[in-house]
Amino acid sequence: MKRVTILAMFNTMASTVIGPMDIFYQTGVIWNYFQGRKPRPFFETKIVTTDGKPLKCLNGIGLLPDGSIRDWESTDLIVVSSILNIDKTMKYQSEAVDWLKHHYQRGAHIATICTGAFVLAETGLLDGKTATTHWGAADDFRQRYPLIDLKPERLITDEGDLFCSGGMNAGTDLALYLVEKYCGHEVALQSSKAMISDIGRTLQTPYSIFQFQKDHHDTQILSVQKLIEENFDQNYPYEELARRFGMSRRTFERRFKAATGDTPLIYLQRARVKAAKKMIETQNLSFDEIVYRVGYEDSSSFRKIFLRHTGLLPSEYQRRFQRIESRVS
Numbered sequence: 466m467k468r469v470t471i472l473a474m475f476n477t478m479a480s481t482v483i484g485p486m487d488i489f490y491q492t493g494v495i496w497n498y499f500q501g502r503k504p505r506p507f508f509e510t511k512i513v514t515t516d517g518k519p520l521k522c523l524n525g526i527g528l529l530p531d532g533s534i535r536d537w538e539s540t541d542l543i544v545v546s547s548i549l550n551i552d553k554t555m556k557y558q559s560e561a562v563d564w565l566k567h568h569y570q571r572g573a574h575i576a577t578i579c580t581g582a583f584v585l586a587e588t589g590l591l592d593g594k595t596a597t598t599h600w601g602a603a604d605d606f607r608q609r610y611p612l613i614d615l616k617p618e619r620l621i622t623d624e625g626d627l628f629c630s631g632g633m634n635a636g637t638d639l640a641l642y643l644v645e646k647y648c649g650h651e652v653a654l655q656s657s658k659a660m661i662s663d664i665g666r667t668l669q670t671p672y673s674i675f676q677f678q679k680d681h682h683d684t685q686i687l688s689v690q691k692l693i694e695e696n697f698d699q700n701y702p703y704e705e706l707a708r709r710f711g712m713s714r715r716t717f718e719r720r721f722k723a724a725t726g727d728t729p730l731i732y733l734q735r736a737r738v739k740a741a742k743k744m745i746e747t748q749n750l751s752f753d754e755i756v757y758r759v760g761y762e763d764s765s766s767f768r769k770i771f772l773r774h775t776g777l778l779p780s781e782y783q784r785r786f787q788r789i790e791s792r793v794s
Contacts (some may be wrong), residue, residue, distance in 0.1 A: 467647055469510040470540040473530060474584065475557045476549035479522040481578040481636045485544050486510050488640035488656060492648065496655040507648050511537075515558045523549065534564045542574045542643070545581035547599075547633060551609070554584065562587050569626070576628040576643060578636035585627065586610045595622045597631040600673035604680070618670045618776070631669040638666050668776040671785065675739045675774075677732070678725045685710045686724040689717075690732070697736040698760035703729060737761070738774045745783050752779050 469489050473482045489508040497504050514520050517533030543565065548554045555562075566588050569575055577585045582598040583606065585591055592612040603617035616622055621642050622629045630639035641664050645653035657664035677690060689706060706729065707717035721729050737759040744755045753764050761767040771779050 466506065467508050467541040468539070469508050469542045469544060470537065471510065471512045471544045472534065472546060472561060473512055473514050473520050473522075473528050474546050474548045474561070474581065475520070475554050477520070477522055477546040478579070478633050479524055479526045479528070480633050481547040481581065482512060482522070482528060484634065484636045485578065485640040486512065488637055488644065488660065488662075491659060492644050492652060492656045495659040499659065507644070507652065513537075515560055515564075534561065539571065540568060540573050542576065543568060544636075544640075545575065545577045545584050546636075547579035547581050548583060549580070551580075551583040551587070555587065566590065574626045574628070576630070576639055578630055578639065579633050582606065582629045583609070585629070586613055590627060591624075591629075594624045594627065595619075596627075596629045597622045597669075598629065599632050600669055601676070604676060604678070617673070618668055620666050620669045632672065635666075635669065637662050670774070670776040671782060675735045677735070678727075681724040683720060683724045685712070686721055689721065689729075690725065693729070693733055694736050697733065697740055698758060700760065701729075701733075734770050735774060737767075738771055741767075741771060741779070742775070742782065742786075745779065746786050755779075 471482055471486055489510045493505040493507045511531040512528065513532055513534050513536070514530045515534050517530060517536065520528045520530065522528060545565070561584060565575055565585065569588075569590060575585060575590070579599045580602050582596050583602075586596065586606070586609070591610070593614075595614045595616050597616050597619045598606050600617050603615060606613075607615050617631065620631050620635050621639055628639060628643065630636060641653055641657055641662060644656050645664075653664060677694070679687065679690065681687075689710060693701070703714045703717060707714045710717065712720070718729065721732070725732055727735065740759050741755050744750055744758065756762075756764045756767045759767070768779060771782070775782060777785070
């Protein structure tokens with residue numbers, strides 16, 4: 466039986482503590498109960514805080530931990546819950562960093578939920594490795610931890626003994642992933658069916674909103690960005706844009722990529738996909754009509770672009786994100 470320690474952090478979302486705990490707690494239990502078999506738990510799970518005191522989550526729910534981080538000498542897996550602000554977290558719970566490093570050196574695996582990746586990043590253990598976090602916190606994470614290879618499009622990253630997940634509910638995905646890693650596919654599948662939770666989700670791109678980089682001081686490129694975003698259905702040759710803003714094409718492309726992180730072509734594609742997603746979510750339009758409205762003539766080409774940027778085909782995106790009343794009737 467593996468020992469799992471869930472570290473509830475200051476200003477955490479309750480679901481990033483309780484969600485993973487429920488997955489680990491019920492593994493081998495609820496499925497066996499439904500099958501009329503004797504429960505066979507695979508994990509011993511406890512919740513700790515840095516000081517052992519009760520913790521109030523962001524939604525006001527109080528958590529009564531099993532103890533503090535100093536009450537147990539060993540564990541097999543540590544799960545770090547979400548946080549709201551890394552600076553405040555380090556002000557009140559900085560001892561978590563040394564505690565994580567200590568147990569990692571003794572062989573424990575560490576997993577993070579959502580913005581809990583910031584806490585793990587503070588240890589330096591992720592330097593030179595891949596990680597993920599909530600897509601909304603990706604820019605801040607990159608600026609703070611440039612030595613980490615952030616993959617915000619991924620729902621889960623696996624470095625063998627360090628795991629990260631993106632988004633609050635991704636804690637359930639990560640817990641099921643770890644159940645499969647430690648207990649095998651069949652046990653994970655049983656847990657998935659018992660909890661009615663999908664298994665095998667790998668991307669958070671379908672859920673993310675494109676955050677166009679505007680935190681730079683190139684006013685001309687900001688003007689280009691505004692032009693593209695407000696006129697995404699238009700085609701602008703590079704030469705025309707460059708001339709309009711008094712640059713050569715080569716200089717324009719270099720400055721645009723340096724400021725935004727994207728080429729002008731990718732930026733335009735992202736703007737068009739963002740608009741198409743909104744149309745799919747809110748309007749009853751055919752895909753061909755959406756393709757035309759965002760500035761394409763070839764539906765097949767835009768379908769590939771949509772898949773590349775969201776991880777889903779337009780029809781799959783529609784089934785998942787169109788208005789609820791359209792899906793339950």
